[in-house]
Amino acid sequence: MPKLLEISKPFIVLVEGKDDAEMLYSLTHSMGMPKDEFQVLQYGGKQKFPSFLKQITNFPEFEMVTKLAIFRDADENSQSAFQSIEHHLKSSDLIPQDSVPTHSGEVKKSDSGFAVGIYITPDCSNKGALETLLLDSLTSEMKSEIETYVTQAEKSLSTDRARDKYKNSTKSRTYAYSALFENASFHDTFNKRLWDWSHPTFNQLKTFLQAF
Amino acid sequence: MPLVQSVHFSNYRNFTDFTMDGLQRINLIVGDSNVGKTGLLEGLVTLWGNEEQFKALPNTFRMSYGDYTTSLDSFWSWLHPQRNHSLTMILRSTDIDNLMRAVRYEDHVRYDRDSVERSLQKTPYKINILPIGIGNYEFQVDLFNQLANTKNGKESLVSSLQVIEPRLKGLDYLKLPSSNHAMVYADVDLDYKIPTTQFGHGFTRSMEMLSNLILSGSDIMIADEIENGIHYSALGSVWKAIIDYAVKNDVQVFATTHSRECIAAAHEAMSEQENYELNVIRLQNRKGEVVAINHNKEDIETAFDLGLPLR
Known part of the structure; x- marks a missing residue:
């Protein structure tokens, strides 16, 4: 039986799929962020996000989580994508409500110290996806x-x-x-570091990750 | 619509203020060891069971000893949280007609049950507690013969088993010249009959469970570690038979399991039904309280697709 998912770090990063995960590992490596500082979890696409969020927040280990970053593609509308994530966070009684960001790209910290950030790719405002951001570079x-x-x-x-x-x-x-x-x-382009992470197009994303 | 819609326990074992709602036709209860899965089933029996089932509780799901009197200390005292008898224990459920059933339990005695039910002018629920660790052929034969002695009992069993063995035409307890003792034989439309012992494990285990259910004429089936004694490859057949019977006969099931394969088999069998009526309920300790977390079809599919533990 394949290994079941476990939460093992206090900083978890939710991404749609494998490409997003590889991209993040490569980008954060270039930023000097150690891989063991955070855990990337794939939620399998926007349709599965509500159920995935509900289930992981109910894991007993979620009690140790203090930082939660969520990435999603804007697809046709960045604002709708943000509102969808925001809605699911607000519906959860296990996420401190004062940590739910009010706009994409923001990292908000609750009084209890729980931080949540939502980043809608490519750039928190335009339509598109991870690939749009990469091509821009x-x-x-x-x-x-x-x-x-x-x-x-x-x-x-x-x-x-x-x-x-x-x-x-x-x-x-x-x-x-x-x-x-x-x-x-x-x-593989991420593992082989074939993207120029020093390009200014990635600055907003780096600032977002550094805000945690 | 399933019979019981919600259950609430207060001051019962480690369930200080516990609610389980959104109940479905099939309710599979999961959770880490010692979280209270078996305790939950015992609470349901305390709430709905008849006097005989209630008094048999010390030996129903646990390794216990003695009877109602001798086990007063070893079992019954522990129904109170930390054996604190000063707290009033209330167990209640709300059913489809929005009627509530409740019991109060103090010092080894159930109060109110009969009066509540009389005032509602409803008959008590009939529950069937599936014996654990069964698989004894003599026991199966005995069940079958009891069933054959009831009106349409045998026909009902055959019809339910046809879901997993469509060739089945009938079952009979026969002493054939070729054998020196009587056995249950299946008619699968061949020139000869086949002893049920020659069928797969899924068939015989389903036969046993369904015989129990049909005989009891129950509204509710309760089973602890339902996958016990069933080979994983037979789980699909067993669930198919149980779910089909439960849907057709309006039976509600509460069962615990430790097995992911068991959940997968129940999910697959339920997906074949017109209406999806499976709820996987995870019991979890949260800040010292036991809570119930429901998992619907979407949650179960997400869990299997993404490798999330349902536990």
């Missing part, structure tokens, strides 16, 4: 080359099935960037 020349590849290559797709499956998306662009590095899938 590439040089304009690189972005242009990727754009050309993704849009021009469509014209050479040879079957109807391939054309049906074609996606002109931010994800496709990040995967195109990943493909430049042999043996690197998208999440």
Whole structure:
């Protein structure tokens, strides 16, 4: 039986999936934050977030948690994504209510010392996702080359099935960037440190993490 | 809709102010060792059980000794929190008609039960306590014969078992020339009958549980560590049979389990029903109080998808 999830650190970071987790480990490593200072838990996408939050906050070990960071993609609307997370935090009687942030990117500390922060990717205000943020960190020349590849290559797709499956998306662009590095899938790009974490586009995210 | 909607215990064992609501047709109670799962079932028997079931409690779920009189100290005193007899213990439940049933327990005696039920002009609940550690063939045969002696009992058992063995046409207790003693045989539409001992463990265990349930004509089934003695591969069949019977006959189930496979099997079997009526209730100590945490279908699926312990 696979190992069941346990809370083992007082600082927990909730992310949607594996890519987000790898990105955070890579980014925090670049910031000099030791990996053992926090625990990243994947909640499996926005649909599962309410149930995941309810269950982990009910774990007996949750009593030792003092810092809770929550990441979610904005998708089509950053404000709605924030409000959804905020609603679930406010519905929980195990989260100190004076720690629930009022806007994305804020880290709020309760009188009891419990800190909660919500970060809606890419930048707490615009639509998009983690990939949008990552693409922003590439040089304009690189972005242009990727754009050309993704849009021009469509014209050479040879079957109807391939054309049906074609996606002109931010994800496709990040995967195109990943493909430049042999043996690197998208999440490998984080392990192999192929993103420039010193780029100013990541400053807001770093400030958010440092605020805990 | 299940019969009992909520349960409240005050000053009972380690349940000082305990509420369990949102109850479903099947209620699987989980939690760490010694959190109070068995104590919870004993509370339900104290609340709903008849006099015989109540007095048998010391030996029903626990390794105990003696009878009602000799076990006054070893069992009954411990129903009070920290054996503090000065606190009034109240156990109550609210049912689908919003009627409340309650008992007060003081110094080894239940009070109020009959009067409350008489005033409501409702018959007491009939509960079936599933014996633990069963699997004895003689016991199964005895149950079957008792069932065969009741009106439509055997037919009801066959119909319930068809959920897991669709070929089953009938069951009979026979002494065949090929055997030197009588056995229960199944008719699965072959030229010959097959002894039930030749069926899988899921079938025989389901047969045993269902025989118990049908014989008792109960509204509620109570089982401690329901997975005991059932091979994990048979759990699916057993739950399928129990859930199907419970839904068709309006029976409510309260069972404890330590097994994740058992929860998975119950979830899978319930997912095949038109209405999903499974609640996994985790008992947990929170700041010295036992609390009940409900897990609905979405929670159970999330727990299995993401490796969350339901415990």
